[in-house]
Amino acid sequence: MDDVEDKAILRRGIPSAHLIYGSPLTIQGVIFKAVLLLEEMLQYLEDRRVIKTVYLYGHWKQFQIYKTRNRNVLYRQLTLICPTFEDYEALVNGKSLGSISWGVEFLKLFANNQEYEFTEKFMVDLGVFAQIYNDYINLHNPKYSKFRICFDDIDERKFSFPIIHAIRTFPEDQQILNVFKERRKDLETKKNVVSLLENFGSFAYTKKVLENHLAGIVEEIDKMKLGKNSKLQRVLENILERLDTEAFFDCTD
Numbered sequence: 001m002d003d004v005e006d007k008a009i010l011r012r013g014i015p016s017a018h019l020i021y022g023s024p025l026t027i028q029g030v031i032f033k034a035v036l037l038l039e040e041m042l043q044y045l046e047d048r049r050v051i052k053t054v055y056l057y058g059h060w061k062q063f064q065i066y067k068t069r070n071r072n073v074l075y076r077q078l079t080l081i082c083p084t085f086e087d088y089e090a091l092v093n094g095k096s097l098g099s100i101s102w103g104v105e106f107l108k109l110f111a112n113n114q115e116y117e118f119t120e121k122f123m124v125d126l127g128v129f130a131q132i133y134n135d136y137i138n139l140h141n142p143k144y145s146k147f148r149i150c151f152d153d154i155d156e157r158k159f160s161f162p163i164i165h166a167i168r169t170f171p172e173d174q175q176i177l178n179v180f181k182e183r184r185k186d187l188e189t190k191k192n193v194v195s196l197l198e199n200f201g202s203f204a205y206t207k208k209v210l211e212n213h214l215a216g217i218v219e220e221i222d223k224m225k226l227g228k229n230s231k232l233q234r235v236l237e238n239i240l241e242r243l244d245t246e247a248f249f250d251c252t253d
Contacts, residue, residue, distance in 0.1 A: 009152075080180055082167040083159055089128060096127025122220035129213040133239065135160035136206050139194055151190040154179065161209070162202040170200055214240055 009016060018026040083091070100123045138153045139162055153160050157180040159167075167176055176193055184190075197203055214236055221233050 080157070080177065082164060082177070084168065085164060088159070088161065088164055092128050092131045093124055096131055100127050119220055119223065122217065122224065125213050125216045125220065129210060129217060129236070132161045132206060132210055132213070135162060136203070136210065139163075139197060140203055150187060151194060154190045154193055155185045157183070162197045162206045165202040165205050166197050166200045169202075173200075210240060 011017070017029070021029070101120070104123065135153065135158075138160065139151055153163070163176060166173075173196075175196060179189055179193055217236060218233055
């Protein structure tokens with residue numbers, strides 16, 4: 001669904017489904033697959049009261065996700081008005097929190113150990129961290145382009161976290177918005193946008209925000225009694241450490 005909305009060319013290194021099968025069939029296929037997945041999950045549950053609860057919970061979360069998608073299209077396709085950071089977090093929470101919390105609810109139903117309780121703040125921080133990290137590496141990590149078009153967030157006119165920082169911090173500079181308006185997709189133009197983000201301090205600011213979110217996640221991990229230096233904490237810290245070693249601007253034609 002994201003690829004259809006964004007007119008994306010690649011998905012994990014292969015052509016996006018809508019380019020092969022067309023948008024109508026792709027959209028219907030996604031919806032049908034989601035229904036099949038839900039039915040497959042439910043068949044493992046014997047208590048029909050639990051089935052009803054999970055079914056309704058899942059559909060409510062999906063409603064939140066699709067409502068968020070509509071707002072995202074409004075920003076990127078219809079108005080080209082740069083959202084605020086508050087708008088950005090609301091969009092992320094509507095999409096990521098719904099997916100994460102839905103998955104957690106399913107996992108808890110099958111878990112042998114019910115001792116751990118994932119707090120909503122943990123899921124919020126994790127979702128925001130994941131999205132901001134994805135925004136960062138799309139524009140900063142050359143290795144990312146092996147699986148996607150180079151700097152494709154610019155192609156999709158995506159108001160990612162570094163982009164929002166640049167536009168909101170330097171509103172008098174219209175270069176990035178002009179690229180979005182003109183739908184420029186040539187590599188040199190996109191490299192210029194990335195240079196602007198570096199010069200505006202947007203990458204540095206984004207990295208600082210990631211560090212702050214990681215601190216919040218670690219605090220919640222401690223509250224959940226997962227233990228100091230837990231595997232989850234180490235994974236997140238390793239992800240953050242990689243930001244220092246991956247230079248931007250190495251994409252080639």
